[in-house]
Amino acid sequence: xxxxxxxxxxxxxxxxxxxxxxxxxxxxxxxxxxxxxxxxxxxxxxxxxxxxxxxxxxxxxxxxxxxxxxxxxxxxxxxxxxxxxxxxxxxxxxxxxxxxxxxxxxxxxxxxxxxxxxxxxxxxxxxxxxxxxxxxxxxxxxxxxxxxxxxxxxxxxxxxxxxxxxxxxxxxxxxxxxxxxxxxxxxxxxxxxxxxxxxxxxxxxxxxxxxxxxxxxxxxxxxxxxxxxxxxxxxxxxxxxxxxxxxxxxxxxxxxxxxx
Numbered sequence: 001x002x003x004x005x006x007x008x009x010x011x012x013x014x015x016x017x018x019x020x021x022x023x024x025x026x027x028x029x030x031x032x033x034x035x036x037x038x039x040x041x042x043x044x045x046x047x048x049x050x051x052x053x054x055x056x057x058x059x060x061x062x063x064x065x066x067x068x069x070x071x072x073x074x075x076x077x078x079x080x081x082x083x084x085x086x087x088x089x090x091x092x093x094x095x096x097x098x099x100x101x102x103x104x105x106x107x108x109x110x111x112x113x114x115x116x117x118x119x120x121x122x123x124x125x126x127x128x129x130x131x132x133x134x135x136x137x138x139x140x141x142x143x144x145x146x147x148x149x150x151x152x153x154x155x156x157x158x159x160x161x162x163x164x165x166x167x168x169x170x171x172x173x174x175x176x177x178x179x180x181x182x183x184x185x186x187x188x189x190x191x192x193x194x195x196x197x198x199x200x201x202x203x204x205x206x207x208x209x210x211x212x213x214x215x216x217x218x219x220x221x222x223x224x225x226x227x228x229x230x231x232x233x234x235x236x237x238x239x240x241x242x243x244x245x246x247x248x249x250x251x252x253x254x255x256x257x258x259x260x
Contacts, residue, residue: 120170
């Protein structure tokens with residue numbers, strides 16, 4: 001079952017248009033242990049330990065530590081969501097040309113190098129066989145503290161290694177780093193086989209009056225501001241002085257009247 005969990009939220013000023021990466025302008029091959037895609041940094045590939053689906057153990061780097069660009073033309077024949085020519089892969093191997101390698105991955109970190117409040121990615125992964133029951137977790141962190149996550153459990157419908165598509169999204173909090181990893185039903189970290197495409201980030205709005213973050217300035221934002229004031233939450237600070245005081249109510253009224 002998919003779940004979306006928002007633990008806390010932060011208000012970060014600044015705006016930008018959503019940025020989507022489909023990796024099609026990249027060249028197939030190994031890119032190193034860390035790589036920057038137009039300001040989006042991918043790093044920390046497979047640098048954790050855990051238990052394989054067969055019960056054996058793995059350690060940091062056992063499945064390779066490379067960021068990889070993989071030809072996706074064959075995958076695109078079955079999935080309209082894939083934008084040929086390439087997808088993002090990880091590990092220590094790839095097969096050049098129109099031969100898709102879906103490598104095992106234990107974890108990867110993705111950073112937009114700024115605070116964002118939305119992330120989405122298309123995962124193309126194996127289900128069934130040893131993968132059934134594994135939970136894939138996409139977790140957003142703010143300065144090292146997890147604040148939001150999305151997850152799904154890989155199906156086990158019999159057979160083996162059927163490729164399926166799952167889109168995961170993060171929203172409801174501001175975060176600066178995304179970690180993608182997987183766990184066994186008992187919570188032990190494990191591996192799954194995947195490639196990724198259509199990675200999207202969006203920055204938070206600087207519309208301070210939109211205190212409930214629904215993308216519109218309405219009277220409902222007053223109730224949201226009162227709740228933020230009572231909780232001393234970041235959304236309370238409407239005048240930008242770094243504190244939450246009654247003066248922020250007047251500032252909220254001014255921001256509300258100004259609109260966004």
